[in-house]
Amino acid sequence: QVQLVESGGGLVQAGESLRLSCAASGRTFSINGLGWFRQAPGKGREFVAAINWSTGIEYYAEYVKGRFTISRDNGESTVNLLMNSVKPEDTAVYYCAAVLSRLYGGNWFRHQNYDYWGQGTQVTVSS
Numbered sequence: 001q002v003q004l005v006e007s008g009g010g011l012v013q014a015g016e017s018l019r020l021s022c023a024a025s026g027r028t029f030s031i032n033g034l035g036w037f038r039q040a041p042g043k044g045r046e047f048v049a050a051i052n053w054s055t056g057i058e059y060y061a062e063y064v065k066g067r068f069t070i071s072r073d074n075g076e077s078t079v080n081l082l083m084n085s086v087k088p089e090d091t092a093v094y095y096c097a098a099v100l101s102r103l104y105g106g107n108w109f110r111h112q113n114y115d116y117w118g119q120g121t122q123v124t125v126s127s
Contacts, residue, residue: 002026002116004034004096009121017084022096022118024077031098034079035059036070037111038092038123047109048094049081059108064090086125093120 008020022034035050049070050059058070069082083090097114107113 002028002031002098002100004098004116004118006094006096006118006121009094009123011124011126012086014087014125014127015085017082018086018123020081020083020094020096020121020123022079022081024079024098028077030100031077032102033099033108034072035097035099035108035114036079036081037095037097037114038090039095039120040089040092043092045095045111047111050099050108051079052103052108061109083123086123088125088127091123091125093122095120 003025005023006020012018031053033050033052036048037045038048039045047061048064049068051070051072067085071080096118098116099114103113
């Protein structure tokens with residue numbers, strides 16, 4: 001089992017920055033990568049970013065590319081999401097998710113491929 005706990009959400013103004021963190025515990029040696037997804041009210045869960053723990057390769061959704069950065073803390077079991085230049089449309093509950101199997105290319109973007117999920121943290125961006 002893998003447990004994930006997100007932190008760092010809150011209320012920010014448009015254009016500001018916010019950093020989310022996801023701490024993994026349990027059988028972390030089995031994790032192949034961690035991703036961030038988000039879900040706004042009335043919408044489906046959408047991919048934000050992911051990082052492959054073995055290769056360090058990062059994946060981003062087009063709508064956050066250049067603004068958000070995903071990183072892992074020095075090989076530790078914590079992954080951060082630095083959100084710069086946030087927009088009101090970034091408002092959502094952000095979820096951290098862990099994947100155990102090897103993924104390739106666009107499969108990182110599909111939430112169905114992730115095995116464990118955190119409880120989520122609310123991010124609200126005011127205009």
